[in-house]
Amino acid sequence: MVADIVAMMPSPTRTPATASEPDPSRRNNLALLTSLVHHNGVLSRAQLTKRTGLNRSTVGTLIGQLVNLEVVYETAPSGESQVGRPSPIVHPRPSIAALAVNPEIDAVTIGLVGLGGKVQKKIRFDTERIPTAKEAVNIAAAVIAGMRSELDTSYRVMGVGIAVPGLVNRDDGVVRHAPHLGWRNEPVAGMLSEATGYPCHAANDASLGAEGELLFGAGAGQKNLIYLNGGASGIGGGVIADGALLRGVSGYAGELGHTFVRSSGRPCHCGATGCLETEVSQSSLFELAGLGGGDASQLEQALRAKSSESVTAEVARQVGYLGIALRNAVNTFNPEAIVLDGFLGVLHSLSPGTLDSSLRSQAMDGPSGQVKIYQAALGSDLMMIGAAELAFTQFLADPAGAFPTPTP
Amino acid sequence: MVADIVAMMPSPTRTPATASEPDPSRRNNLALLTSLVHHNGVLSRAQLTKRTGLNRSTVGTLIGQLVNLEVVYETAPSGESQVGRPSPIVHPRPSIAALAVNPEIDAVTIGLVGLGGKVQKKIRFDTERIPTAKEAVNIAAAVIAGMRSELDTSYRVMGVGIAVPGLVNRDDGVVRHAPHLGWRNEPVAGMLSEATGYPCHAANDASLGAEGELLFGAGAGQKNLIYLNGGASGIGGGVIADGALLRGVSGYAGELGHTFVRSSGRPCHCGATGCLETEVSQSSLFELAGLGGGDASQLEQALRAKSSESVTAEVARQVGYLGIALRNAVNTFNPEAIVLDGFLGVLHSLSPGTLDSSLRSQAMDGPSGQVKIYQAALGSDLMMIGAAELAFTQFLADPAGAFPTPTP
DNA sequence: CGTAATATGTTGGATGGCGAAACAAATCTA
DNA sequence: TAGATTTGTTTCGCCATCCAACATATTACG
Known part of the structure; x- marks a missing residue:
């Protein structure tokens, strides 16, 4: 129970080589408490002290300050009581909120997420064709404009987070390349900020998924996890190492969909051959299932119902390649958990144990010893939560700082 | 600049609270300064302020406190002067030192490294056969015992770091498995601590190499780099992400030598097939070079002298597989630098540009955009420096804390 | 049913590190 | 030689935190 977060202790494992940049994990204690309440939901004051x-x-x-700032509120102690004076419960105020935007090939989803991670509102705007960056921004801005009076009266919106399926430079909010959307060098964060007046940030969708699962989902409490999402637009990955998202020098890290899994494999749109994403895809599964479209749970049901040799073979083939990619990832990262989302979660669920045993036999003893494979827990809310987290970041780092005021 | 990181800021940590110790923020900043001086060598007070x-x-x-603690000393301002009052130069005291131990298949090397990263002393003890853990510990203990009077009079030794080619649990100092040494579950840190009285820590050699190169070598100043070392005992890897070594949940992360690079490849001792380490090895290069043994620079010379079709072909084959592994690593980590050591550095040096162009064509545009490939800079001192860093860690986190006193 | 034990909130005072400002020192420029 | 510039030095005040003592609310127990 001794805090994994401790006041004013330097981290012995991370001695800063250069102090030229602020260490983002260092926060003042106000920020520390805010993050705890945000990520754990409901805690008593005594628990926060511990x-x-x-x-x-x-x-x-x-806590008094945070109450004054209207970041949290306290309620009477819960029923279950111990010896001693009961401790008031601290709740995050969901009226502190962030907007989330997730452009996909067939829709743009806009969400509103409150402090504490609950999705307050989610609006899916289906598009006739793949949206351009400009269209996606226009759609998001219009939906947000529609919510505007409610936002202004009932919420304090800290900003907008955009989850994009592609390479995104998190620092400047420019989408370097989103192959499935056909976007190149689109400064979406700037565009949406211009259009809405809110501070906007953009990042890779799978990276945000990893953060969402880390904080609120299947991987909650883990410090080292790998998140892999399989969808219509390929396979995206995000890695949490030592409690922090792996970003790399430009924020492009985590592209596990392009792990090499097959010699003389098919060419991938990325320019290489034998990528996981080209060998393992959901389209063939949908065909075998006799489905024209749908989501992961429908796919799972259909495949279970239609179990045949061809289905079994294809599932086994894909699981085999997935196993190779996971073996690499495990040897590289030594994680505690692997979270599979989308059709990758379906593959795992269809042949339970196969991936596990494949990992045990292929990956090295040490790294693979403690790994557990989970299916993602948050479903369609995940992207909203992850993207909102992006917008919350600044606020969480300085809850007492100036609240951004939209200037439309 | 950075002002906000330092004053009165806590940092979330994974270590339990030693709540009894006061003045945490001062300790933080002392640690910061000490690390800066240690890793950058010589800085003026004005530079430290900035x-x-x-x-x-x-x-x-x-700085006054650090001078009193005899951690650093000041000298007169350097000759080159600007407008304004000259600023005294702050130097790390090399008498603050750490011992380094590196067992290999044919030798045990013991070193003494001073604050600032300079190797003061290095003793290579050749062994007739592969040393057992007990033998390696005995050798190290004996050499250290021989140095003891000098250590006690002229140095303050902060501890011992052991760099082991294998899977090492950094937390408890147990070597889980070092295949080339034939060690399994050997608590080397505990054994050496018992034998010498110094606090001992152990870690994977390549991980420590990565840290050494990061702090003092080819990758100095980078925050994201990949280090790959090729030696007689295979290929080891270490990854620096966001300025910190990638450890994973048990400290086994970074095993890039077991990246999958070839379908239906040869079986590896790790249990899988197609590992980089089995497809790319130095033994065939030594054979082609007509050498029975030697180090990387000898290998390079011999191969250059003997350039023939068979040499070219083998080099190209190995570079091809190395390129696949690097492509994976780049897509995964988006690093600024790749540092190649040992015969991997030779491969790169023999066919300059090949790896670069292979990366540009195979890895994704974004991640590969900024990568540069270097040959390692520190040579045989690297392991000493890396291992010593392990022993310095605790001291750097709390320079004013109790200095460990050896109790033999 | 009342007292003890336990846990936690609350208050006032003490501590200690840091920044700001004013001053002093050392160098370059003109 | 005077002014500009940069940096070391000293003093002072601030403020976040801890500590200790006290208050409060609940369980445990006779």
């Missing part, structure tokens, strides 16, 4: 390692009195004054 | 973002006066008092 988790932070701060003094009772300090936590008292800090 | 780098840390701390106030002039604060840096003054902190």
Whole structure:
């Protein structure tokens, strides 16, 4: 129970080589408490004291400030009581909110997520054809404009997060290349910021999925996890290492969909051959299932119903390649958990144990020892939560700082 | 600049609270300064002020403390002077030192490294046969015992770091499996600590190599780099992500030597097939070069002298597989630099540009855009420096804390 | 049913590190 | 030689935190 977060202790494993840039994991204690409440939902003041390692009195004054700032509120102690004076419960205020935008090949989804990670609102706007960046921004801006009066009266919106299936430079919000959307060098964050007046940030969808699963989903509490999502637009990946999202120098890290899994494999749109994404795709599964379209759960049902030799063979083939990619990832990252989303989760669920045993036999003893494979837990809310987290980041780092005021 | 990181900021940590110790933020900043001086060698006080973002006066008092603690010393300003009052130069005291131990299949090397990263002493003890863990510990203990009087009079030894070619659990110092040494579940850190009285820590050699190159070598200043070392005992890897070594849940991360590079490849000792380590090895290169043994630079010379079709073909074959592994790594990590050591550096040097162009064509545009490939810079000192860093870690996190006193 | 034990909130005071400002020192420029 | 510039030094005030003592709310127990 001794806090994994402790007041004012330098991390012994990370001695900063250069102090020229602020370490983003360092926060003041106000931020620490806000993050705890946001990510864990409901905690008593006593629990917060234990988790932070701060003094009772300090936590008292800090919570007082957060109450004044209307970031959290306290309620009477819960029914289940122990010996001693009951401790009030601290809740995140869902009226502190962030907007989330997720453009896909057939729709643009806009969501509103409150502090604490609950999706308050989700609007899916189906598009006739693949939206251009401009169209996606226009759609998002229009939907947000429609919500505007409600947002202004009932919420404090901290910003907008955009989850894009492609390479995104998180620092400047430019989509470098989103192959399935056909976007190149689109400054979506800037465009949407211009259109709405809110501060906007963009990132890769799978990276945000990884963060969402880390904080609120199947991987909650883990510090090292790999998230892999399989959808119509290929396979995206996000990696959490030591509690933080792996970003790389430009924020492009985590492209596990392009892991090499087959010699003389088919050419991939990325320019290489034998990528996981080209060998493992959901289209053939949908065909075998006799479905024209649909989501992962429909696919799973249809494949289970239609179990035949050809289905079994194709599933086995895809699981085999997935196993190779996972073996690599496990040897590379030594994670505690692998979270599979979309049709990759279906593959795992259809042949339970196959991936596990494939990992045990292929990956090295040490790294593979503790790995567990999960199916993703958050479903369609995941992208909203992950994208909103992007918009919350700045606020969580400084909850007492100036609240951004939209200037449309 | 950075002012906000330092003052009165806690940092989330994975270590339990030693709540009894006071003044955590001062310790933080002391640690910051000590690390800067250690890793950058020589800096003026003015530079330290800029780098840390701390106030002039604060840096003054902190440096004063470090001088009192005999961690650093100041000298007169350097000759090259600008407008304004010259700023004294701060040097790390090399008498603050750490011991380094590196067992290999044919030798055990023991080194002494001073604060600032300079190798003060290096003793290579050749062994008749592959040393057992016990033998390696005995050798190291004996050599250290021989140095003991000098250590006690002229140095303050912060501990011992052991670099082991294999899977090492950094937390408990147990070598899980070192295939080429034939070690399994050997608590080397505990054994050596028992034998010498110094606090001992162990880690994977390539991981430590990565840290060494990051802090003092070819990758100095980078925040995202991949280090790959090819030696007689296979291929080891270490990854620096966002300025910190990638460890994974048990510290086994970074095993890039077992990246999948070939379908239906040869079986590897790790249990899988098609590993980089089985397809790319130095033994065939040594054969072609007509050498029975030797180091990387000898190999390079011999291969250059003996250039023939068979040499060219084998080099091309190995570079091809290395390219696949690097492509994976680049897509996964989006690093700024790749540092190749040992015979992998030779491969790169023999066919300059091949790896680069192979990366540009295979890896994705975004991630590969900024990558540069380097040959390792530190040579045989690297392991000493990396291992010593392991022993310095605790000291760097709390330079004012209790200095460990050996109790033999 | 009342007292003890336990856990936690609350308050006031003490601590200690840091930044700001004013001043001093050392160098370059003109 | 005077001014500009940069940096070390000193003093002072701030403020987040911890500590200790006290208050409060609940369970445990006779």
